[in-house]
Amino acid sequence: MNIDKMKDFSEWYNSITKEAELCDLRYHVKGFVVFMPWSVITMKKMYTMYEQALERTGHVPAWFPALIPESFLMKEKEHVEGFAPEVFWVTQAGLNPLEERLAMRPTSETAMYSMYSLWVHGLKDLPLKIYHPSQVWRYETKATKPFIRSREFYWIEAHDVFPTEESAMAQVRGDMEMTDEVMHRQFGIPFLFFRRPQWDKFAGAVDTYAADTLLPDRRTLQLPSTHMLGQNFAKSFNVKFTDEKGEEKFCWQTCYGPAISRIYAALIATHGDERGLVLPFELAPLQIVIVPIVKAENKEKVMGKCKEVEKALSASLFRVKLDDSENTPGFKYNQWEMKGVPIRIEIGERDIESGTAMVVRRDTKEKLKIKFDSLGIEIEKIATSILANLVSKADKWFKEQLTKADSMDDLGKALESHGFVRVPFCTDQKDGEACADKVKEATHANMRGSLFDSKEVPNNEKCIACGKKAEIYLYAARQY
Amino acid sequence: MNIDKMKDFSEWYNSITKEAELCDLRYHVKGFVVFMPWSVITMKKMYTMYEQALERTGHVPAWFPALIPESFLMKEKEHVEGFAPEVFWVTQAGLNPLEERLAMRPTSETAMYSMYSLWVHGLKDLPLKIYHPSQVWRYETKATKPFIRSREFYWIEAHDVFPTEESAMAQVRGDMEMTDEVMHRQFGIPFLFFRRPQWDKFAGAVDTYAADTLLPDRRTLQLPSTHMLGQNFAKSFNVKFTDEKGEEKFCWQTCYGPAISRIYAALIATHGDERGLVLPFELAPLQIVIVPIVKAENKEKVMGKCKEVEKALSASLFRVKLDDSENTPGFKYNQWEMKGVPIRIEIGERDIESGTAMVVRRDTKEKLKIKFDSLGIEIEKIATSILANLVSKADKWFKEQLTKADSMDDLGKALESHGFVRVPFCTDQKDGEACADKVKEATHANMRGSLFDSKEVPNNEKCIACGKKAEIYLYAARQY
Numbered sequence: 001m002n003i004d005k006m007k008d009f010s011e012w013y014n015s016i017t018k019e020a021e022l023c024d025l026r027y028h029v030k031g032f033v034v035f036m037p038w039s040v041i042t043m044k045k046m047y048t049m050y051e052q053a054l055e056r057t058g059h060v061p062a063w064f065p066a067l068i069p070e071s072f073l074m075k076e077k078e079h080v081e082g083f084a085p086e087v088f089w090v091t092q093a094g095l096n097p098l099e100e101r102l103a104m105r106p107t108s109e110t111a112m113y114s115m116y117s118l119w120v121h122g123l124k125d126l127p128l129k130i131y132h133p134s135q136v137w138r139y140e141t142k143a144t145k146p147f148i149r150s151r152e153f154y155w156i157e158a159h160d161v162f163p164t165e166e167s168a169m170a171q172v173r174g175d176m177e178m179t180d181e182v183m184h185r186q187f188g189i190p191f192l193f194f195r196r197p198q199w200d201k202f203a204g205a206v207d208t209y210a211a212d213t214l215l216p217d218r219r220t221l222q223l224p225s226t227h228m229l230g231q232n233f234a235k236s237f238n239v240k241f242t243d244e245k246g247e248e249k250f251c252w253q254t255c256y257g258p259a260i261s262r263i264y265a266a267l268i269a270t271h272g273d274e275r276g277l278v279l280p281f282e283l284a285p286l287q288i289v290i291v292p293i294v295k296a297e298n299k300e301k302v303m304g305k306c307k308e309v310e311k312a313l314s315a316s317l318f319r320v321k322l323d324d325s326e327n328t329p330g331f332k333y334n335q336w337e338m339k340g341v342p343i344r345i346e347i348g349e350r351d352i353e354s355g356t357a358m359v360v361r362r363d364t365k366e367k368l369k370i371k372f373d374s375l376g377i378e379i380e381k382i383a384t385s386i387l388a389n390l391v392s393k394a395d396k397w398f399k400e401q402l403t404k405a406d407s408m409d410d411l412g413k414a415l416e417s418h419g420f421v422r423v424p425f426c427t428d429q430k431d432g433e434a435c436a437d438k439v440k441e442a443t444h445a446n447m448r449g450s451l452f453d454s455k456e457v458p459n460n461e462k463c464i465a466c467g468k469k470a471e472i473y474l475y476a477a478r479q480y
Numbered sequence: 481m482n483i484d485k486m487k488d489f490s491e492w493y494n495s496i497t498k499e500a501e502l503c504d505l506r507y508h509v510k511g512f513v514v515f516m517p518w519s520v521i522t523m524k525k526m527y528t529m530y531e532q533a534l535e536r537t538g539h540v541p542a543w544f545p546a547l548i549p550e551s552f553l554m555k556e557k558e559h560v561e562g563f564a565p566e567v568f569w570v571t572q573a574g575l576n577p578l579e580e581r582l583a584m585r586p587t588s589e590t591a592m593y594s595m596y597s598l599w600v601h602g603l604k605d606l607p608l609k610i611y612h613p614s615q616v617w618r619y620e621t622k623a624t625k626p627f628i629r630s631r632e633f634y635w636i637e638a639h640d641v642f643p644t645e646e647s648a649m650a651q652v653r654g655d656m657e658m659t660d661e662v663m664h665r666q667f668g669i670p671f672l673f674f675r676r677p678q679w680d681k682f683a684g685a686v687d688t689y690a691a692d693t694l695l696p697d698r699r700t701l702q703l704p705s706t707h708m709l710g711q712n713f714a715k716s717f718n719v720k721f722t723d724e725k726g727e728e729k730f731c732w733q734t735c736y737g738p739a740i741s742r743i744y745a746a747l748i749a750t751h752g753d754e755r756g757l758v759l760p761f762e763l764a765p766l767q768i769v770i771v772p773i774v775k776a777e778n779k780e781k782v783m784g785k786c787k788e789v790e791k792a793l794s795a796s797l798f799r800v801k802l803d804d805s806e807n808t809p810g811f812k813y814n815q816w817e818m819k820g821v822p823i824r825i826e827i828g829e830r831d832i833e834s835g836t837a838m839v840v841r842r843d844t845k846e847k848l849k850i851k852f853d854s855l856g857i858e859i860e861k862i863a864t865s866i867l868a869n870l871v872s873k874a875d876k877w878f879k880e881q882l883t884k885a886d887s888m889d890d891l892g893k894a895l896e897s898h899g900f901v902r903v904p905f906c907t908d909q910k911d912g913e914a915c916a917d918k919v920k921e922a923t924h925a926n927m928r929g930s931l932f933d934s935k936e937v938p939n940n941e942k943c944i945a946c947g948k949k950a951e952i953y954l955y956a957a958r959q960y
Contacts, residue, residue: 029545064514066546067512067568067617069508088570104570115514
């Protein structure tokens with residue numbers, strides 16, 4: 001591809017999704033894409049890793065219907081106002097009009113909580129922690145971009161119910177830790193965890209917390225978010241329990257939603273380079289490609305050795321392919337580098353004679369001579385080293401994108417060279433929205449929120465928009 | 481539960497789905513059920529095993545949109561006639577009416593083949609073998625029954641493209657072998673593999689092949705089917721390739737659809753008994769439950785040993801739970817037997833003294849004394865033995881349900897005591913439909929088709945319905 005993602009991210013991104021065959025945009029429904037095998041194999045692994053993390057923290061899976069009656073969606077006033085403009089409506093079934101319109105789920109609160117009210121009675125039923133891997137459909141009016149924003153996306157939604165506010169808040173922290181464990185440490189995607197300003201929260205929530213990363217163009221992308229729902233939905237859907245004293249109380253709820261297809265966008269944007277995809281070893285559809293270097297006179301010998309290595313590595317449960325096509329070695333190098341295969345093994349006659357294979361890392365482009373009989377063990381080590389390298393490289397760049405400013409002018413300048421800019425702000429409550437609008441107009445940046453758990457409080461500083469006393473630090477960023 | 485499934489299967493089935501918390505029928509959209517954790521954990525494992533089998537036979541996963549434009553559905557005439565009465569139609573998005581109605585996919589041929597026509601060009605692109613794990617929606621007018629027939633079901637659809645009729649037919653055979661490997665040998669569900677009569681094939685197919693099992697009431701349930709599509713869809717969707725001679729040709733296609741939620745119904749119906757679920761070890765959400773037998777004076781000692789055993793078995797990657805609730809041992813036995821946990825370990829003071837635990841198999845109810853330090857190894861053996869026992873027990877019963885008849889009267893009698901009855905029939909081509917209708921009227925049975933690969937041909941026998949020369953043996957059964 002030979003496009004510098006730091007200089008022209010948009011072109012790099014459009015090019016990689018097409019050339020690496022990650023998706024096909026030619027499906028005939030606007031905003032819907034076909035996810036092709038090379039991306040789906042990785043996203044399926046991402047699903048599994050996320051589900052394992054959810055199960056380790058006490059969640060169990062369930063499957064809820066894709067269709068939600070309009071009357072359910074109406075039960076939480078803010079929720080329906082937020083989602084109604086985005087709903088695909090089913091109005092007919094077979095040859096008959098339906099009595100009540102059905103929404104294709106844009107999110108499942110209302111479907112799930114109508115059941116939760118039947119399932120939760122007492123303390124023995126709590127906490128209830130259920131996740132549902134699914135697709136949701138939203139009639140987005142913003143421009144769509146494959147994986148990043150489309151009208152159908154693949155996610156997991158986890159909906160938890162607690163007897164107290166404290167236990168619900170502990171789950172918000174647990175979700176942040178899970179995001180760090182899976183998305184940061186296993187996928188290598190850095191993020192800041194924000195509490196969103198009140199004017200930018202999920203429809204129906206008390207508070208929204210979200211993990212925001214940065215793409216190479218320094219615009220931020222919202223990744224998993226946790227919504228502290230308080231008792232709002234519990235009251236609308238009558239989710240109650242009887243406490244130790246025999247008193248009926250409304251439950252406290254949280255929900256967490258990692259959008260796998262969007263996290264995949266962050267994965268490829270974070271690690272990719274001018275040659276194409278770069279994938280963590282665990283997530284790569286193909287982990288090792290073997291490229292034979294043959295001449296007419298040694299073809300049999302070299303191919304024999306290549307097959308032997310392929311067999312041994314397959315037996316060690318690596319996902320390995322011997323590329324025995326008629327293409328030239330150079331063509332094969334380019335092709336598999338573009339696809340992000342983490343390790344290439346080149347084997348020619350000289351390698352066989354020296355008893356070593358040439359092993360090339362996709363991430364660092366390093367070349368290593370490794371003895372044939374220690375290939376398996378060494379590749380295990382390289383796999384670990386690849387992930388560590390990707391994480392540290394991503395973290396380093398991400399940290400360089402953080403800075404501070406204390407006036408609107410400085411913010412504007414800072415955004416030219418940084419991603420997240422911390423500024424003193426009057427308030428993150430409803431009253432602050434007018435100031436956020438001013439920031440947006442002056443700098444095209446949005447106020448993403450305050451850092452979760454941060455103890456930093458402005459001391460004698462002024463809001464960059466209104467000049468009043470700043471009560472809080474918020475982070476500004478241009479966003480997707 | 482204490483219901484004999486052989487005597488009153490319907491009551492047994494309704495009772496088990498409720499008592500074991502497999503699904504909840506109280507969701508407010510008719511024909512849609514909520515699949516609860518205990519069934520979903522098993523169905524997720526069934527998905528994984530099926531997907532692994534598909535991948536071993538050269539399939540790769542992809543994700544196609546849930547919405548299909550009406551004009552796509554219209555392209556194959558028989559297909560749209562078959563499915564249009566069953567479609568949920570999306571007609572509005574947000575506040576706007578749509579220009580073209582969108583179908584929630586009832587099946588994905590038309591969505592996928594519109595892309596296949598863009599992806600297949602030459603022999604290098606063939607065979608193309610793609611599977612999509614998904615849900616489909618059909619506005620069923622027949623009575624719904626959880627897992628067996630509902631308006632939303634969970635399945636995998638695999639859609640394959642070949643250059644020749646022979647290679648497509650080889651896939652039909654491959655699909656049958658995969659069904660045998662996964663559904664029969666791993667899940668323990670016996671079946672006959674039929675070629676359906678022409679009047680009962682998939683809308684748009686040349687031939688439909690299907691694996692039919694029997695539920696305990698001896699009615700048959702269709703499980704995975706493979707449709708030989710010939711070139712029908714290739715012509716409607718323009719799926720072509722250029723052959724060795726440079727000539728453009730239409731492709732040959734097959735599709736295969738294991739409905740996981742329906743196979744789950746067959747799984748529980750086949751293996752369950754009067755105490756509840758019986759599950760193969762690999763598919764059980766919980767494989768081992770430990771029940772402590774304690775008195776006040778030895779509680780600490782016994783619980784200590786139970787925890788030690790739980791820890792050791794967890795470390796060996798068994799899914800194990802120590803039931804330390806306040807319930808009585810008898811209550812716990814009933815509860816976990818109902819849930820189908822394959823192995824129960826009872827540990828009391830006497831067991832600790834003798835150095836052995838009491839291990840109880842769910843399938844045979846056998847009790848075995850096993851030394852604490854060989855529990856892991858012995859449980860591995862029992863796991864294998866459980867599956868072998870379930871398969872052979874199911875096979876034995878299934879074989880007893882097969883018989884023959886050579887007149888309408890005999891068929892009627894045979895159906896009182898058997899599931900599948902082989903009869904001589906005039907033809908399985910269109911002309912035979914009138915005879916099938918007569919059979920249906922006289923016996924309430926359907927003609928399910930001829931055995932795939934069978935070489936048996938009637939010799940001088942007469943069709944049981946019209947009395948003309950019988951050309952073929954077909955199997956009759958009452959069906960779901």
